[in-house]
Amino acid sequence: MKVLAILYKGGDAAKSEPRLLGTVENQLGIREWLESQGHEYIVSDSKEGPDSDFQKHIVDAEILITTPFHPGYLTGDLFEKATKLKLCVTAGVGSDHIDLNAAVKKGVQVLEVSGSNVVSVAEHVVMSILLLVRNFVPAHEMIERGDWQVSDIARNAFDLENKVVGTIGAGRIGYRVLQRLVPFDCKELIYYDYAPLPEAAAKAVNARRVEDLKDFVSQCDIVTVNCPLHEGTRGLVNAELLKHFKKGAWLVNTARGAICDKDAVAAALASGHLNGYSGDVWNVQPAPKDHVWRTAKNTLGGGNGMVPHYSGTTLDAQARYANGTKKIIENYLEDKAQEPGNIIVGLGKYESKAYGQR
Ligand code: NAD
Numbered sequence: 530m531k532v533l534a535i536l537y538k539g540g541d542a543a544k545s546e547p548r549l550l551g552t553v554e555n556q557l558g559i560r561e562w563l564e565s566q567g568h569e570y571i572v573s574d575s576k577e578g579p580d581s582d583f584q585k586h587i588v589d590a591e592i593l594i595t596t597p598f599h600p601g602y603l604t605g606d607l608f609e610k611a612t613k614l615k616l617c618v619t620a621g622v623g624s625d626h627i628d629l630n631a632a633v634k635k636g637v638q639v640l641e642v643s644g645s646n647v648v649s650v651a652e653h654v655v656m657s658i659l660l661l662v663r664n665f666v667p668a669h670e671m672i673e674r675g676d677w678q679v680s681d682i683a684r685n686a687f688d689l690e691n692k693v694v695g696t697i698g699a700g701r702i703g704y705r706v707l708q709r710l711v712p713f714d715c716k717e718l719i720y721y722d723y724a725p726l727p728e729a730a731a732k733a734v735n736a737r738r739v740e741d742l743k744d745f746v747s748q749c750d751i752v753t754v755n756c757p758l759h760e761g762t763r764g765l766v767n768a769e770l771l772k773h774f775k776k777g778a779w780l781v782n783t784a785r786g787a788i789c790d791k792d793a794v795a796a797a798l799a800s801g802h803l804n805g806y807s808g809d810v811w812n813v814q815p816a817p818k819d820h821v822w823r824t825a826k827n828t829l830g831g832g833n834g835m836v837p838h839y840s841g842t843t844l845d846a847q848a849r850y851a852n853g854t855k856k857i858i859e860n861y862l863e864d865k866a867q868e869p870g871n872i873i874v875g876l877g878k879y880e881s882k883a884y885g886q887r
Contacts, residue, residue, distance in 0.1 A: 531569045531613070532858070533590035535583050536620075537599035538574045548844045550851040551596055551620055557851045559858070566862070576601040587611045592861070594618045594854060598838050600626035600814060608635050616861050620854045621841055622646055622701075624873050625758035625785055629884055632874045639874040640867060642853030644701055646841035650783050651705035653809065653840030654753050658694065658710075660834050661779040661805035662687050662751065667831035685804070685829050695719040695749035697765070698756030698784065699726050699736070700883055706753055707734040721745040722756070723886050743773040751779045754808075758785035759885040768793040771802060779832075782808035783840050786822075795825040798832055807834025814838055 539552025550558050556572045563570045571590070573582035576599070583601045587593065591613050595601045603617065608631040617627050619641040632639050660666060664686040671682065692715055696703040699720040707718050711734055718736045720726070725738055739745035742765075746752055752774065756762050766780070766789040774780070780803055782789050791812055797803040804827055811820065815837075822835050853871070860867050872880040879887060 531590045532592040533586045534572045534594035535601035550847045592616045596620045597623040603627045605631040640871045642850040643870045645850040646846035647701040649843045649846040650840045654706045657781045657807040690714045692750035693717045694751045703755035754782040754784045761885045771797045777804045779805040786810040786812040795821040801828040805832035809840045
């Protein structure tokens with residue numbers, strides 16, 4: 530059986546740090562285990578175009594392992610060619626790079642290592658909120674430049690206390706963000722999600738649900754995006770929705786780049802309608818050198834907290850999703866039941882309710 534893994538190149542870092550498991554060099558730590566059972570294990574970072582290893586090996590792979598950090602895009606067309614494919618495993622959380630409708634049609638199962646990096650991301654969200662609200666990045670850049678002008682920073686620095694924070698999506702990550710915000714004494718914590726939180730969970734963080742998205746964003750000082758990318762969320766935060774944001778609001782997106790319209794966000798930042806944009810996810814990954822989000826600034830020359838896609842790939846997270854990937858493959862090989870929370874697409878149907886209302 531052929532197992533194909535598309536991972537990112539770890540370079541020197543991965544050679545000297547074996548805990549960088551999700552890399553081409555360290556191969557999720559499962560080569561020996563797979564080969565000892567007689568399976569073939571192909572690992573590559575080459576994922577774009579017909580000559581890529583991805584497209585070359587997908588035709589006879591039975592298991593495909595991908596990671597959201599370096600997404601191998603398994604399109605409907607590639608599903609047609611992948612005649613042996615039975616199982617797609619996402620080493621991490623978020624399987625939007627797989628055409629899930631095609632997986633349903635073709636009877637290919639799609640599983641994630643649910644929960645493996647949700648704390649990692651929630652911590653990054655809280656950090657991103659704080660760094661925008663407190664105007665941290667320009668302050669640090671000033672120090673590196675050798676300058677010292679407190680007022681230039683303080684004129685756009687605020688407290689998180691007494692602000693309204695809202696999450697689009699209150700699943701594993703969104704809820705953990707709300708939990709972590711409780712001690713900051715925000716004015717209110719609100720959420721927008723078609724799946725209401727269980728009453729006790731909402732009560733525990735004192736979160737109010739707002740059912741209309743425009744109404745929701747108009748109440749937020751800070752919006753954090755924590756829903757999956759699917760047909761219903763692609764381009765959700767666009768020019769039209771941004772009009773309903775409070776002037777000077779901050780937006781944090783660690784969910785998926787394509788949920789926010791690239792140019793509309795950059796324009797809202799440049800006009801001052803948004804005071805800041807921060808996150809680690811991009812509509813194309815790796816992001817091109819001239820991607821507008823790399824350098825977009827607010828009217829005071831700050832408000833950009835963008836980083837490469839790494840919030841969910843801390844070394845702690847990598848250990849968890851490497852173990853989880855192995856467990857999913859082991860269950861498959863031994864014909865054992867999978868952890869229900871990991872199944873996005875089961876045999877011929879969606880098992881998760883998170884990728885759109887059906
Ligand atoms: P989850 O399935 O636990 O929660 C997702 C929530 O979003 C669900 O409650 C669902 O009902 C809600 N949702 C779906 N569509 C929505 C919509 N149109 N409007 C509002 N809410 C909607 O997933 P999770 O573990 O919290 O992860 C969420 C997403 O975060 C992942 O799908 C992935 O895209 C992203 N993620 C990013 C990183 C990273 O490193 N940046 C890491 C992990 C996950």
